[in-house]
Each structure stands twice: as structure tokens, then as C-alpha cells.
Amino acid sequence: MVEKLQAGGRSAALTAALAIPIALTFLILLYLRSQPDLPLQPAIFATGDWAPYSGKQLPDWGIASAVVASTASEAGYEANLQFMAWSQAYNAAADSRMNRGIRGTFPWYRTAAREREFYYSDALLEVELSIFYNAQNTPQLVEQVDRPGGLDRYRGVRVESYQYHPDIERLLSDAPMVPSAFKAFQQLIENPEVQFVAEARDVGKGILRDYFPEQQIAIEVSEKTWPISVHLLASRKNPNNRRLIEQFNKALAGMKGNGAYNILLADVRGRIDAERAVILHSFSSEGYLEGFLKPSSRESVLLPAGTRVVVEDWGDAYLAPAEVANRPDRVLVRVRAIDSPMKGQMLYVDGRTIRLP
Template sequence: MQWLKAIIGFILITIVSSKPALAEKVSIAVGDWTPYLSEQLKHNGIIGHLLHDLFKEAGYELTLSFYPWSRAYSLAKIAKQDMTGVWMLKPEREEDFHYSDPVLNEQFVFFHLKSTQFDWQSLDDLTGLVMGGGSEYSYGPEFDQALSAGKITIERVPTKYQNWRKLLLGRIAIYPEEINVGYSSLKQLYPKDKVDLVTHHPKPLLNNVSYLLFPKSADTSLRRLKDFNKQLHAFRKSGRYNIYFKKFREGYYDK
């Protein structure tokens, strides 16, 4: 009987050890940032797709939840969500969050009406102009410093629709936005005859990178951050990261 018990014990151990480990569930709070992140896009957009696959390969099951950007930030800060993204670097955010390695490269430009004569070479050239902008947005350290010093002013509103409407009505002269996000949202909101009224200045306001933010208030954040960064590095090294952006340029994520 002893040998039978041993065999049964061995079989049970083999079954248990061969059973795949359940993926750890994690959540991320994001905002709508078409064409990079949106509930209306295939796979929630290129960044949604990339994040899902990165975490899956790292052994996690990721759930994306969409909120207004300020709400997404607040929920992650108090660890009601495991992370938030994607955000650019700001010193004050480092008080509450650990930053991942860079996830996305972006280029911000100034949009304006074709009928408006607009040129700029430095932020001093923006003095006196009525400028639109998004709530909770940073357009880079130099821009933020000029705002704080009162050299430039910005009228912030919660939605892109409000900014585009104000621009088309001539209530603001310029509107800073990421170039792909800008044209994508404009085309979604307005017909071609309105879209054709708008252009952008070729000089970038900001070449930027964005990150995932992991709350310092959660004990699990550093472990998950390490796992994420390791997988992101592997995707970049293998070339897999670039495949997502090739699909993005080909329109794969458009519904």
C-alpha cells in the first residue's frame, strides 16, 4: 500500500506542478487620447494593444479603464487603479509615482487657421496671443515656466471639441497638441471643409516621451514596474515594438 500511496502522491504533485500559473490581474486608468488610446479603436488603440501584450508576456492580465484624465490620475495616485498612462515627465508627479521606461514618442505642434498669419521661433513670440489648451496638460518644462512667469497665457478647457470649436470660431489663435492626436480628433469632429481650414506650424513645440506611472502608495508597484520595463526592453530589442507602429501608420487600429 505504501508504494500505491507514493504513486498517487507523485501523480498529484505532477498535476499540480504542470498546471499553468494564473496570470496576476492588474488595472490601468487611462484617458481618451485618439489615435493612441480610445474605447472606439481596435484593441483600444495602438497603446492599448501594446500595453496589453507587454503585460501578457510579463505574466499579467491587464484591464484598461477609461476616465477623464484628471480622474485617471487621482485613482492611480491612491492605488484604486494599479497604474495610469501615458503621461509626460513632470517633477511634481514624481512625488506620488514611479515612472516606467519611455513608452511613446510624441511631437507637439501649434495648430492654427490657414487664414491666420502665424510664425514663431521662441516662446517670446507667443506673448499676447490667445492660446487654447487641455486641462491637466503639460506642454513641457520650458512652456510651463513661461506660463508660471506670466510671459504667455493659456485658456484651458476639458475637451478637444471645445478647443477646436474655439479655434474655428477665431476665439483662440493657436492650439498646442500632439500632431497625430490633433489631426485625428479634428477629422472625427468636423467635416472635410472645416478640417481644410486648419494647419500646423512646422516647428515642433515639444518632442516628448510618455510613461506609465505606478503609485508609490502601492507595495506592488516596484515589482510590477520592473517586470514591465524588462518586457518593454525585450520588445524593443527584438523589433516587436516597431511592428505596432508600422500597423498604426497603415491604419490598422482605425475602426
């Protein structure tokens, strides 16, 4: 009888011992659920104009800006983006030692020299670096630009604060410096002694389209590209930045893993494209639209009336004057469809189908 009472006492004590942590855990969870979400920590990030990846005039301030802001929020930070000259952004971030200062800067290419000063995030984006050259001033480059060593005898310019892919860095080791990508393309157009500029493909095309619409007819782009990744940098002088980058990378990996990253990129790119979109309308009695996969092809796909596209290349007929007698009956314009069954596809369409908004 005594043994049974002792056994029962031990069982009751064990039950009570287990119940205490369970009840405590329940109370903690109940308390946390009743509390409002913790406020995000403010964090200032510096960047510059590099459309479509960053720019104050772009939706969400650009693709890279959207990635940084969304990822920072997931990591518990409220991103405050400040736009400034690239050299100023870099130096301000490198010298910052306090959380209330500039915590980081983006988007930057990774180099050994920068790694000595900064913690690096994982890749924000992958971009393509290309060579832009003036085919009117240096027509021989048309045949040489994509060959190994084809640029060795030619002169380029480098942009202040830029670091390039090693293949390009070798070509620009003693090149003159300019303060911005805009100035680099201005030199390419106006200065015969400047034969090429190295720039991210989308960035260079945007600069030519927006600032040099008439002169862009002379500029060609290499077929060869150099893929590079761009990153968020945070100074090693601030001991808290290591934790910042760790949290940022964890959040970025989560977004890439659950699909939120790709959805974000598609959304921002779509809204940037929408600002440049034109609409296709039929001008023929048949009422349908044709899109060609190649300019010389006779095979085409049908496009619905009202298809929205982004013009990637208007072609010489729209950019250079010519006698009416020498103008072809049909002028094809290279476009990228942003809706319709051909969404995302590069096509050539008759210029007469394009209607500006």
C-alpha cells in the same frame, strides 16, 4: 589494498553526492514542465480618449493601449483597461493603494511633479507635439509661429490634466483651462481670442478630421515640433507598484530588443490606417496612376491600380466652396501610401483617382 578501497569509497560517495542535486534538479524541471502556465495577475489601468494612441473605438484600443496590454502580459499581468476622463484617471491612479484598485494610468508625459507621486515606466512611445493655429483669424501667425518667441504675444488654451513641454508650458502659464482636447479645438475655431492650441500632431489632426471636417481648412500646423515620450504611471502609495514597474520595464526592454515591439506598432497602426483607407483607380486611358512627391513637381512615380492610401489633407478644393469656373483642372490631394512599393511615403495624387470604400 586498503588505500584502494578507501579511494574507491570516496569516489562512490562523491558520485552519489553529485547525483543527488542533479536528480533533484531534473525532478523539479519535470514537475514545472508538467504544470500549466501560471495565471496572469489582473491589473487595472486607466486611460482616456487620445486617438490614435488610446480610444475605445480603435483597434486594440489604440497604439499605446496595445503596448501596455502586450507588455503587461509579458510581465505576468493581465491588463484590464478602463476608459474615463483624464483627470479622473490621474486622480484614481494617484490615490490607489491596493492591488485590486487601479494600478496605473497612461499615456502621460513625464514631469517632476508627477514623479513625486508616481513610479514611471520607460517610454511607451515617442510622439510629436505641435502648435495648431487659426490662420483665418490670426493670419500673422503664418509668418511667426515657427520663429523663436513668435507665440509670446498670442493666447492659447490648456487642457485640464495636461502638462506640456517646458517651451509650451511657459506660453500657457496663465491660459484658460478647458476640459478636453475637443473643447480646445472648438475654442480655436469659434473663439477669436484663442489663437493657438498645443497638441500631439496625430491627435490634433484626428480631432480636426473627425469633428471639424469643414472648419479644418482654417487651421494650420507649425513646422516645428517638440518630441516627447509618454509613459505608464503607477502610484507610489502602493508599495507593490515599484515591482510592477520594474517587471513592466524589463518586459518592455525585451520586446524592444527582440523586435516584437516594432512588429506590434506596425500591426496596430496598419489596422488603424485600414479603417481610413481609400483606393486609387485610374481614370485615364493609359490605365496607370501617378504620385507626386511635391505638389509643384512635374516628376512622378507610378502606382499600381488599387493602391490603398490614407488621405492626410484633402485640400481647399474639397473643403471650401468655389465657383466652377475658378476650379483648377487637376486637384491634388496629399495621401500616405499604406501598400504598394511606395508604402509609408507621402504623395500627392489627382483627386479623381480616389474611390471611397
